[in-house]
Amino acid sequence: MSSLHAERSQHRSRLLLLVFGASLLLVAATGTALVKVVGHNVLETAKNASVASDQSLVNGLIALQPGDVSLGGVPASRVNQIQDQLEALMANTNRTSAKGIVHVKIFGATGIVLYSNDITLRGQNLGRDAYLEQALATNQPSSSIVPADEGEAATTHLTAGSQVLEEYIPIVGANGTDRAVFEIYRDGQPILDGIADTTRQVILIVLAAALLLGAMLLVIFQAAQRRLTCQTAALFEASRRDALTGLLNHGTTVSRLADLLEQTRADRRILGVALVDIDNFRLVNDTHGHTAGDRALLEVAGILRDEFAETSILGRYGPDEFLVVAPPDHSAGLELAI
Secondary structure (H helix, E strand, O other): OHHHHHHHHHHHHHHHHHHHHHHHHHHHHHHHHHHHHHHHHHHHHHHHHHHHHHHHHHHHHOOOOOOOOOOOOOOHHHHHHHHHHHHHHHHOOOOOOOOOEEEEEEEEOOOEEEEEOOHHHOOOEOOOOHHHHHHHHHOOOEEEEEEOOOHHHHHOOOOOOOEEEEEEEEEEOOOOOOEEEEEEEEEOHHHHHHHHHHHHHHHHHHHHHHHHHHHHHHHHHHHHHHHHHHHHHHHHHHHHEOOOOOOEOHHHHHHHHHHHHHHHHOOOOOOEEEEEEOOOHHHHHHHHOHHHHHHHHHHHHHHHHHHOOOOOEEEEEEOOEEEEEEOHHHHHHHHHHO
16 A cells, blocks of 8 residues: 555656646747747837838938939939939938948839949849839838848948848839839848847746746645645545544554564564454444444543554454454563453
């Protein structure tokens, strides 16, 4: 019975540890998902805010006239005027600032560069990418963050390894038909740095919550383990004892007697065994009731406890019978005590 009790206790400990580990894994998975969601939302919010700001800036400074979206036929004075507008747009931001505009272009509907702060790009076809196609097709702005040394982003002055925020802002001519796309490049590293800072803060918060939860779970599980252990021990002890007298029950008494006989058989030591019976116990119950019979059993059990050493085995053997087993060291006094 004791080995079974120990095995069950170990099983409960493993179960509690499993629940504890699963709870921490759940916190880790939730934290990872939260970091990804927050990072994505912060990135999209930052890009949308930048596009909205630059869209207002473009609409205020750049006003295309009929014929401006073609390469040929645009007077040099008009080209210079648009170039001056681009310079004014560039001047509105601090180019040395991490948040400044580093490059601008105006694409026609065919993907040709019509105007740029870098005049050498005018008339070149740099290749149409998905974001440019999206802006032309939907007349809605689009944006992305790309490495500074890839594709069109290589036309900026940013060094390789930097990140560029590409913004494609559709613009419509005064007649409502001349369509073009204004492309703005900004240094995207500040946005990524902001996301990294936010991510670190979220991770710290999640870690703090995980540590707090872990500490709480540990305290709760330890308390639960102690309570379960005590309850199991009490249940185990209750299964070994008679409910009324508190002495060992019949099965446990016989088992203890068998174990003691096995231990003393080799050296032929003597055990003392006595069977104590209450005469006419049924008559007591019938005459005075079961309460009186229970009092008689309790009285006899108390006398046996007082008379015999703690090393002796005392058990309720039957309804009105008690078994006393005295080990070899106390067997000599058994008869006198009885």
